[in-house]
Amino acid sequence: MKDYYKNMEDSWVEFVSKNIRAQAYSGEEKATSEVFMQAMEELGIEHFRDECGNVVGVIRGEGDGPNVLLTGHMDVVPEGSIDAWSPYSPFEPKVEDGKLYGRGISDMLAGLTSEFFAFMEIKKLVDAGAKISGDLIFAAVVYEEPAESIGTIYLMEHTLPEHGLDVDLCYLGEPSDGNLAIGQRGKIELVIEVYGKVAHSSAPQEGINAVEKALPIMDAIMHNFGSEPLVHEMGKTSMVITDVVVTPGQKYSCVPDYCEITVDQRYVPPMTIEDTVSRVQKFLDEQKKKDPELRAVVHPRMNKRTCYTGYEAEAAKQHPAWVTGKDNEYVELTYRTLKELGQDVEKIYWQFGTDGSVICGKYNIPTIGYSGAMMSQAHQAQEHVEIDRILDCIEGYTAVLCRLYGLDMSE
Numbered sequence: 001m002k003d004y005y006k007n008m009e010d011s012w013v014e015f016v017s018k019n020i021r022a023q024a025y026s027g028e029e030k031a032t033s034e035v036f037m038q039a040m041e042e043l044g045i046e047h048f049r050d051e052c053g054n055v056v057g058v059i060r061g062e063g064d065g066p067n068v069l070l071t072g073h074m075d076v077v078p079e080g081s082i083d084a085w086s087p088y089s090p091f092e093p094k095v096e097d098g099k100l101y102g103r104g105i106s107d108m109l110a111g112l113t114s115e116f117f118a119f120m121e122i123k124k125l126v127d128a129g130a131k132i133s134g135d136l137i138f139a140a141v142v143y144e145e146p147a148e149s150i151g152t153i154y155l156m157e158h159t160l161p162e163h164g165l166d167v168d169l170c171y172l173g174e175p176s177d178g179n180l181a182i183g184q185r186g187k188i189e190l191v192i193e194v195y196g197k198v199a200h201s202s203a204p205q206e207g208i209n210a211v212e213k214a215l216p217i218m219d220a221i222m223h224n225f226g227s228e229p230l231v232h233e234m235g236k237t238s239m240v241i242t243d244v245v246v247t248p249g250q251k252y253s254c255v256p257d258y259c260e261i262t263v264d265q266r267y268v269p270p271m272t273i274e275d276t277v278s279r280v281q282k283f284l285d286e287q288k289k290k291d292p293e294l295r296a297v298v299h300p301r302m303n304k305r306t307c308y309t310g311y312e313a314e315a316a317k318q319h320p321a322w323v324t325g326k327d328n329e330y331v332e333l334t335y336r337t338l339k340e341l342g343q344d345v346e347k348i349y350w351q352f353g354t355d356g357s358v359i360c361g362k363y364n365i366p367t368i369g370y371s372g373a374m375m376s377q378a379h380q381a382q383e384h385v386e387i388d389r390i391l392d393c394i395e396g397y398t399a400v401l402c403r404l405y406g407l408d409m410s411e
């Protein structure tokens with residue numbers, strides 16, 4: 001790492017510490033958003049907040065691109081048991097032995113602020129007279145952690161088009177151990193509702209027991225509908241029942257007339273979100289032919305969320321699978337540039353969900369994950385990063401952007 005980046009340590013720690021202290025649970029990202037807004041205001045960067053609370057900055061380019069989006073989420077998961085954090089404190093950042101501790105630092109304040117620091121470096125070069133050939137956009141989004149991508153869906157559907165912004169390439173600063181993440185398995189939470197007929201449990205023959213009707217469905221799910229899992233380089237499909245709710249339930253002496261089965265389905269291409277629903281539907285249709293009494297429906301889990309701006313959205317609990325080809329020109333350029341800096345980098349697939357599902361999975365924009373934060377630290381107690389790996393990452397992002405725009409980063 002060049003001294004120039006090593007010397008950013010204090011300013012980076014100070015900046016990201018404000019984000020840790022902001023305690024930005026999903027739906028409570030306002031204070032974190034202010035940190036980015038204020039910095040962009042001070043630097044004279046075009047910036048705005050959208051209706052759902054995403055914060056966007058733009059350095060306008062001229063020429064034939066590429067238009068690059070640097071993005072990540074501001075929200076953090078709850079800290080869990082405070083005892084498990086001792087002697088650290090989740091929202092009081094602490095530096096010790098070259099590490100910075102705090103909730104959300106790995107997932108993903110370190111990656112997000114690495115992107116932002118590189119973004120500010122490009123602004124300095126542009127202010128000094130450099131020209132960039134495409135727009136450089138920074139977007140810190142809300143509401144990623146509940147796995148519904150409300151912030152990124154809003155960004156892609158409304159905010160960027162309404163500001164005349166196109167994206168050719170996206171970098172996502174979720175933790176990657178300094179590697180390049182080029183895809184992930186898809187995830188969807190399916191709900192199967194099975195209906196019966198309520199009756200007194202002393203006379204079960206008078207009712208239709210929803211649990212009994214649900215049993216063959218659960219059995220089929222546990223056996224993946226009799227087929228082998230689909231295998232891809234990024235992993236394989238899996239399906240598991242994560243919850244069963246029965247009503248009226250144990251409080252009453254009733255034959256239950258309702259059973260709700262929750263299924264976590266992970267899938268890989270070429271399977272799609274639609275396929276995950278339709279294969280359950282197909283099984284239900286076949287089952288209904290055998291058992292005319294069966295009444296059951298399947299649908300993705302929908303949740304209603306309210307952003308800190310008051311914006312409300314209903315979103316499916318899903319992350320479509322996505323993959324950016326290993327030999328994609330931008331993956332190659334990024335890989336080569338980081339190798340030239342001496343970074344130890346590999347192309348990997350993420351095992352967890354990210355907003356790449358929207359940007360690449362839905363909008364087909366090549367997406368590359370890169371952060372010096374450790375994947376193993378995400379959502380953990382005593383969450384931390386190695387500060388030098390993050391400074392490497394700021395250098396990496398800056399070098400890649402300079403390469404993409406043909407700028408000289410030698411000073």
Ligand SMILES: [Zn+2]
Pocket residue numbers: 073107108144174
């Ligand atoms: Zn994350």
